[in-house]
Amino acid sequence: EVQLVESGGGLVKPGSSLKLSCVASGFTFSSYGMHWIRQAPKKGLEWIALIYYDSSNKYYADSVKGRFTISRDNSKNTLYLEMNSLRSEDTAMYYCAKSPVRRVSFDYWGQGVMVTVSS
Amino acid sequence: DIQMTQSPPVLSASVGDRVTLSCKASQNINKNLDWYQQKHGEAPKLLIYYTNNLQTGIPSRFSGSGSGTDYTLTISSLQPEDVATYYCYQYNSGPLTFGSGTKLEIK
Numbered sequence: 001e002v003q004l005v006e007s008g009g010g011l012v013k014p015g016s017s018l019k020l021s022c023v024a025s026g027f028t029f030s031s032y033g034m035h036w037i038r039q040a041p042k043k044g045l046e047w048i049a050l051i052y053y054d055s056s057n058k059y060y061a062d063s064v065k066g067r068f069t070i071s072r073d074n075s076k077n078t079l080y081l082e083m084n085s086l087r088s089e090d091t092a093m094y095y096c097a098k099s100p101v102r103r104v105s106f107d108y109w110g111q112g113v114m115v116t117v118s119s
Numbered sequence: 120d121i122q123m124t125q126s127p128p129v130l131s132a133s134v135g136d137r138v139t140l141s142c143k144a145s146q147n148i149n150k151n152l153d154w155y156q157q158k159h160g161e162a163p164k165l166l167i168y169y170t171n172n173l174q175t176g177i178p179s180r181f182s183g184s185g186s187g188t189d190y191t192l193t194i195s196s197l198q199p200e201d202v203a204t205y206y207c208y209q210y211n212s213g214p215l216t217f218g219s220g221t222k223l224e225i226k
Contacts, residue, residue, distance in 0.1 A: 044206065044217055044218070044219045044220050045155070045157075045163065045206055045208075045217040045220075046217065047214065047215040047216070047217065050215070059213060059214075061214050062214065095162055095163075100168075103168065103169070103210070104210035104215060105153050105165060105168050105169075105208075105210065106153075106155070106163070106165060106208075107165050107168075107174065109162040109163055109164070110162065111162055112162055
């Protein structure tokens with residue numbers, strides 16, 4: 001059974017940093033692209049970052065480019081999102097999601113982790 | 120960026136109704152479109168990929184169609200468990216974008 005479990009969220013002040021983790025199980029993690037997607041309270045979904053299976057390519061939404069970094073450790077079956085210079089508008093539920101082969105869809109999602117940026 | 124416009128924002132229908140949700144892209148997305156269902160308090164779930172392909176485990180009352188800029192999700196016979204917000208999503212070109220969602224309610 002595919003499982004994605006996020007952690008690392010919490011309440012932080014504007015301008016601070018936070019690192020999210022997503023531990024994967026039930027599939028060969030090193031073979032699939034992975035994403036971070038977020039959802040602000042009572043708002044829609046926003047894709048924010050993609051990393052290829054081998055970390056050869058990374059892509060970001062303009063809203064987080066230069067502030068957030070996606071990475072992965074295939075030996076630990078873990079996806080990361082390092083978030084710097086956090087703003088109030090970064091307050092959201094953050095989901096990690098797995099891509100199927102040859103398609104940039106999201107076939108499995110984690111349960112999400114909440115990040116709140118507030119003074 | 121490709122904008123995805125979903126209509127209507129809220130849809131109220133009765134159990135057993137045939138329901139159609141619409142999604143319009145700001146440019147041709149070559150059928151590179153998925154539909155996701157998000158129930159209250161849960162993570163989204165993939166329903167339909169590449170316009171009209173049913174994800175494994177999804178009931179056959181869900182179907183998708185479309186081409187070019189116009190896409191639809193159809194539920195052939197609405198069930199109480201289908202209450203959710205439905206999002207379309209395009210992956211034809213970056214940045215990857217979702218529609219704003221259609222909230223489906225039971226009348």
